[in-house]
Amino acid sequence: MRVTRRFWVVLGFAGALVGVGLVAVDPLLAGAGLTLGLWLVAYQAWFVRTVGTVAAADLTVEPVRARVAVDAPVVVRLRARLESALPYALSVTVDLPPTVETPEPRPVVTLDAGDRSAETAFETRARVAGETTLGPAVASFRDAGGFFTGTVHGDETADLAVQPRAPRDLHVGEGGDPLTSLYGEHRTDATGAGLEPSGVREYVPGDQLSRIDWKATARLNHPHLREFDVRTTHETALVVDHRASTGAGRERETKLDYLREVALAFVNAADEHNDPIGVYTVGDEGTTTARDPAAGVEQYDPIRRVVERLTPTTAEPTATPVDGLVAPSRARAVATRLQGDPSAFARTLRPYFDASEQYVRRLGDRPLFRTVQAARAALGSGAWTVILTDDTRPRETREAARMATRNGGNVLVFLTPSVFYDPESVGEAAFERYLTFEEFRRSLAAVDRVSAFEVAPGDRLAAVVGREAGSRRHARSVAGTGQQRAAGDTGGQEPLAYSESPRPTVDEEATDE
Amino acid sequence: MSSPAATAELYSPAERLEARSHRVAELVITSVAVAGVAVAGGRLGVVAGVALLACWLYLRAEVTFVVGAVLVAGVGGDPSTPGAVLAAVGLAGLLALELARAWDSARPVGAFLASLVVGVVAFVAAGEFVALRWVGGGAAAGLVGAVYGLTRVERRVAGHRGSGAEAAGAGQSEQEGAEQ
Numbered sequence: 001m002r003v004t005r006r007f008w009v010v011l012g013f014a015g016a017l018v019g020v021g022l023v024a025v026d027p028l029l030a031g032a033g034l035t036l037g038l039w040l041v042a043y044q045a046w047f048v049r050t051v052g053t054v055a056a057a058d059l060t061v062e063p064v065r066a067r068v069a070v071d072a073p074v075v076v077r078l079r080a081r082l083e084s085a086l087p088y089a090l091s092v093t094v095d096l097p098p099t100v101e102t103p104e105p106r107p108v109v110t111l112d113a114g115d116r117s118a119e120t121a122f123e124t125r126a127r128v129a130g131e132t133t134l135g136p137a138v139a140s141f142r143d144a145g146g147f148f149t150g151t152v153h154g155d156e157t158a159d160l161a162v163q164p165r166a167p168r169d170l171h172v173g174e175g176g177d178p179l180t181s182l183y184g185e186h187r188t189d190a191t192g193a194g195l196e197p198s199g200v201r202e203y204v205p206g207d208q209l210s211r212i213d214w215k216a217t218a219r220l221n222h223p224h225l226r227e228f229d230v231r232t233t234h235e236t237a238l239v240v241d242h243r244a245s246t247g248a249g250r251e252r253e254t255k256l257d258y259l260r261e262v263a264l265a266f267v268n269a270a271d272e273h274n275d276p277i278g279v280y281t282v283g284d285e286g287t288t289t290a291r292d293p294a295a296g297v298e299q300y301d302p303i304r305r306v307v308e309r310l311t312p313t314t315a316e317p318t319a320t321p322v323d324g325l326v327a328p329s330r331a332r333a334v335a336t337r338l339q340g341d342p343s344a345f346a347r348t349l350r351p352y353f354d355a356s357e358q359y360v361r362r363l364g365d366r367p368l369f370r371t372v373q374a375a376r377a378a379l380g381s382g383a384w385t386v387i388l389t390d391d392t393r394p395r396e397t398r399e400a401a402r403m404a405t406r407n408g409g410n411v412l413v414f415l416t417p418s419v420f421y422d423p424e425s426v427g428e429a430a431f432e433r434y435l436t437f438e439e440f441r442r443s444l445a446a447v448d449r450v451s452a453f454e455v456a457p458g459d460r461l462a463a464v465v466g467r468e469a470g471s472r473r474h475a476r477s478v479a480g481t482g483q484q485r486a487a488g489d490t491g492g493q494e495p496l497a498y499s500e501s502p503r504p505t506v507d508e509e510a511t512d513e
Numbered sequence: 514m515s516s517p518a519a520t521a522e523l524y525s526p527a528e529r530l531e532a533r534s535h536r537v538a539e540l541v542i543t544s545v546a547v548a549g550v551a552v553a554g555g556r557l558g559v560v561a562g563v564a565l566l567a568c569w570l571y572l573r574a575e576v577t578f579v580v581g582a583v584l585v586a587g588v589g590g591d592p593s594t595p596g597a598v599l600a601a602v603g604l605a606g607l608l609a610l611e612l613a614r615a616w617d618s619a620r621p622v623g624a625f626l627a628s629l630v631v632g633v634v635a636f637v638a639a640g641e642f643v644a645l646r647w648v649g650g651g652a653a654a655g656l657v658g659a660v661y662g663l664t665r666v667e668r669r670v671a672g673h674r675g676s677g678a679e680a681a682g683a684g685q686s687e688q689e690g691a692e693q
Contacts (some may be wrong), residue, residue, distance in 0.1 A: 009575070035604075
């Protein structure tokens with residue numbers, strides 16, 4: 001309880017009257033002062049009587065969602081309910097921590113004199129990730145005479161889990177259907193020499209004598225061999241595209257962020273099974289990292305760091321330089337000249353021409369393809385190449401995948417469909433874009449020893465493709481589109497963006513060879 | 514509407530005239546006080562009564578009360594004379610009506626008037642035996658004690674929900690994952 005200026009003024013009047021009355025021995029003035037004091041006490045007594053009603057009030061703060069992303073809007077309900085009506089107005093607001101944006105004007109629920117309940121909702125955003133407590137609600141009130149004010153804090157607070165913006169609801173699958181597993185034990189379904197016992201079998205001519213299991217032979221009275229499960233390792237090369245186009249999407253939910261999650265899953269799986277794994281990253285101007293496959297902690301952790309620190313590279317601008325800025329091509333030409341110049345002037349200028357992005361190998365065009373080509377040279381037969389890229393360069397991706405299948409290589413291609421990272425793309429147009437992508441993915445998956453998957457935010461996928469009816473519609477449409485495409489090829493219709501045939505042609509095979 | 518407690522208003526002794534025009538009961542009781550002042554002071558009392566009426570029109574009840582008390586004392590009113598008693602009743606009634614209007618209830622008014630009557634009787638009775646300064650001082654001390662006691666009661670009532678600065682630590686944020 002706090003007192004207002006009016007209280008002090010009246011108290012001053014009362015004190016003055018009593019003081020003067022006592023000094024002047026005037027019972028009229030002294031009595032008037034005491035009457036004024038009694039009047040003040042009456043106000044206070046009635047105020048205290050109503051404070052109990054406010055203290056027993058139901059003051060609640062309740063966010064509509066318990067988990068939100070940083071800077072995502074969340075609606076919060078603020079409610080006040082009194083057991084009995086008050087003769088004065090009551091304002092209820094909420095304590096928000098500094099990390100949560102306080103709306104302007106500040107959210108307030110006002111119960112006018114006689115009201116018993118009121119409710120409001122407001123939208124706020126959390127600026128920092130972590131566990132945040134909203135509330136409690138704070139009721140402020142002033143007595144009917146304006147002599148006293150009070151504040152009562154509610155009991156209830158609401159916890160809000162604020163999550164950092166990051167790839168969420170990761171969908172990896174084909175045609176909108178999620179994959180059930182990506183990576184697992186590497187059984188070969190064959191027996192032979194190994195570590196895991198599989199069983200015993202009778203010796204047959206041609207078997208190595210060293211493989212005879214003497215205990216089994218003695219027990220069974222005939223030469224027997226113990227068979228073991230043959231297990232192999234997956235030699236895997238991750239080829240991660242982080243060109244400028246992979247920066248599409250909302251902050252921390254870009255294509256690259258989603259591809260990174262998949263890449264890290266492969267690194268973790270390799271770590272778990274102690275498989276050799278390498279990483280090759282592709283920027284706009286060439287290969288930015290080349291780390292040949294190897295096993296061991298000294299390999300996995302650096303690869304994780306490489307993947308985690310990937311950022312989209314900058315595409316070389318094609319615009320004409322203005323205001324004295326020098327185009328990158330011109331800068332490179334100057335830098336090349338400076339490299340061969342031993343003068344002090346050249347030495348001084350040289351650091352200023354160093355590129356901010358470090359490239360292991362600068363490649364003029366098709367950096368993904370050429371990186372896969374280089375990676376393939378370091379891989380053994382039957383190795384796995386995992387290509388993580390987007391769908392903006394379908395021809396290059398196809399060429400890269402086919403290059404990776406050489407020498408018996410198996411290829412997994414993870415593609416981020418641009419339509420799912422473009423918030424503007426909605427409705428039928430988005431669905432058409434997805435169909436076009438799906439056609440490309442299927443054509444890629446049709447290549448021998450190539451599997452292609454889509455990597456997308458699950459909620460966006462559901463929004464564009466639809467969960468139930470959408471999936472049926474999708475199936476029909478894909479089938480229909482295939483027929484349309486076939487009809488289009490003969491009917492002279494416009495080719496789609498991915499204007500490639502579903503299966504590689506003989507010419508393409510010949511070109512690759 | 515802004516928070517009532519948060520509004521830092523400056524105190525003004527004046528109140529708007531049009532609000533006064535609706536208060537017939539207050540006008541009646543003020544007239545009683547004016548009549549009392551006039552009776553107590555004769556011709557001078559009439560002038561003082563007019564001044565009191567003007568105060569009631571433009572100023573708050575407590576200011577009108579103080580002015581009325583000073584005017585009654587100023588015109589030489591003896592507390593035992595009918596004029597002074599009439600003025601005292603009118604001025605006390607003014608305070609009671611202000612209390613009733615504020616709380617929209619007769620109960621605080623009844624409590625106030627009952628306490629006032631008891632207080633006046635006690636004051637007069639005690640004045641027969643004890644000097645005025647002791648009676649007045651004792652009554653004033655009693656009122657201060659009542660204010661303090663009510664403050665303690667209010668703290669106890671509101672305390673279990675945390676009022677004012679006691680709950681200032683609420684609304685904190687625990688940033689466990691801030692660096693993520």
